[in-house]
Amino acid sequence: MIGFYLLIVCVLINLYFYSRFLPLAFYKGSDKPQKGFPASLIVCAKNEAEQLEKHIPLWLEQQHPDFELILINDRSSDETLKVMESWAVKDKRISIVNVRENETFWANKKYALTLGIKRATHPRLIFTDADCRPASKQWLGAMSAQLDQKQELVLGYGPYENRPGFLNRLIRYETAMTGVQYLSAALRGKAYMGVGRNLAYTSSLFFKQSGFMSHMNLASGDDDLFVNQASTSDNTNVCLNVKAFTYSIPKDNLAEWIRQKRRHITTATNYSLGQRISLTLYFLSNWAFWPLVVLGFILLPWWWIAPLALVRIIAQYAVTGLSFKQLNEKGLLALTPLLELVLVWLQLIIFISNLMAKPKHWK
Structure with a gap:
């Protein structure tokens, strides 16, 4: 009977979180018309020569009347700087910030980004990563149009490319569910994170927050921790x-993806107590649901368990289905229960791994 009561509590927690996702699921859209505000597009790259060759042309092709492209070479050991310089010769909109090894001070991406932000000549700052391609030529205009006198911070969405294979679907599902959480929170006026693959804020907000100083010692968090403190x-x-949207190529190796996620989740310990409790409850309720359902079917009458499981699954499909449609994520909904089950166990493994050893810095 204890398991039955735990299942009831678990389902109620699940339904509570699905209700919190409704602002995204039923979002009607309020994108502002592009007004041509001057903008600075900032990209920090470390050993990304190949990706820069592919994506610099796409950034320069943005249909925006007044923007500069600031390329930051963060102590690269490959041809990254040469690629930047070759493009800078071709287009005067490009400005290069070269962070040298003996100049790193904190020796992390945040220091390099700070130098790039200080170089910017426009107050509206748009950020993406070297391995990200914009979904269209309207990306820069659409993001910068959201920044006005009142709105100083804009959260975009950065999905991964849709490719064959279960790992691809797992990575895209994790990205989509993360997006559902942080975007719906922002729509409720409770933003707690964003992603550097697609993010915008004003330079005045950056300097008002003293930049990344409160977490400069951490390897990660130039995106989510800044949003957490500034929003x-x-x-x-x-x-x-x-x-x-901005699209990236996902990892094609499970071990590499786990290493990436280990770095990413270290910043969550710096969220507020309420945010950490909320994220923990969300994880635990998802993790416990399926074992409790299986245990319930084994030990108790099926008609006790089936209605609870059915209500939860219907709510999950309804809310995530509408949310995935908002995020243009296709091919995930049908596999949602399986993807969720695999993901929560992998997240548990990642959490335990981080307790045993700290992940390495980026790149």
């Missing part, structure tokens, strides 16, 4: 125009 219910907006 308010009034100054944050989201951009869910599918033309304003």
